[in-house]
Amino acid sequence: MPAHERSHYARIVRLGVLDIGSNTVHLLVANARAGGRPTATTSHRSVLRLMRYLQPDGSISPEGVAGLVDAVTAAREKARAEGVDELLATATSAVREATNGEEVIALIEEALGQPLQVLGGETEARLTYLAVRRWFGWSAGQILLFDIGGGSLEIAGGADELPDLAESVPLGAGRSTVQFLPHDPLERR
Numbered sequence: 029m030p031a032h033e034r035s036h037y038a039r040i041v042r043l044g045v046l047d048i049g050s051n052t053v054h055l056l057v058a059n060a061r062a063g064g065r066p067t068a069t070t071s072h073r074s075v076l077r078l079m080r081y082l083q084p085d086g087s088i089s090p091e092g093v094a095g096l097v098d099a100v101t102a103a104r105e106k107a108r109a110e111g112v113d114e115l116l117a118t119a120t121s122a123v124r125e126a127t128n129g130e131e132v133i134a135l136i137e138e139a140l141g142q143p144l145q146v147l148g149g150e151t152e153a154r155l156t157y158l159a160v161r162r163w164f165g166w167s168a169g170q171i172l173l174f175d176i177g178g179g180s181l182e183i184a185g186g187a188d189e190l191p192d193l194a195e196s197v198p199l200g201a202g203r204s205t206v207q208f209l210p211h212d213p214l215e216r217r
Contacts, residue, residue: 042069044112046103048136048144050078050122050178050202053099057110072106074099078122079178079202086127093132100139118145120152121179121200149180149196157184157191178202 040059043066047054057070076099081092088096100117107115117140123132124146137144147155156175164171173191175182179200186192 042111042113044107044110044115046100046107046115046117046140048096048100048117048119048123050120050180050200052076052178053096053103055103055106057107057112070106070110072103074102077178077202079200079206082122082126082203082206086125088122088126088128088132093128093135096132097135097139100136104140115140115142116145117142118147120147120177121149121196121198121203124148125179125198149182150194152180153182153184153194153196154191156182157186157194158189161189176201 040061042057043060044055044057047056053074053076055070055072056068057072058066058068060066076092076095078088078092078096081089081095083089104115117136119133119136123129123136126132129146133144133146153173153175157171157173160171160173161168170185170187171191172185173183175184177200179198179202180196181199182194182196184191184194
């Protein structure tokens, strides 16, 4: 292999993945190189539980938006401190389904200083399935996946690298708790 190709494969890049979910804002930093396995180096998590901040009209309250922006700002600062070369930021059901989602996305992008990728429910289910397939490998055979998040439940299944079925439904743990068990402790009816 020529020297210039070896140096390409040996070059380590610091990657950051920021998952803005219904329960947490989670930054994972990893060292990666072409053809190699990524090695996680840092994990930074802020617990928000955005479902607590949903208004009756489906919007995220100003308090919830402020907490979200603060968590994203802290994650961005952590990524900079860790020397991240490239940051991929994604948001899932709480942001994508909020009636003020466009405003929230704009504020997140301003805090990040870059675009935010908002995953659709089916895409979220497909990516989760792909991660499970890669983790367990082909020997796992047929996979049926249920991923219960804070805002949604992803269901995916199949025997190949990509699922035959991928769906997302608004039955996350946080969303269901807020909707069906709004009082703690539970009030008798």
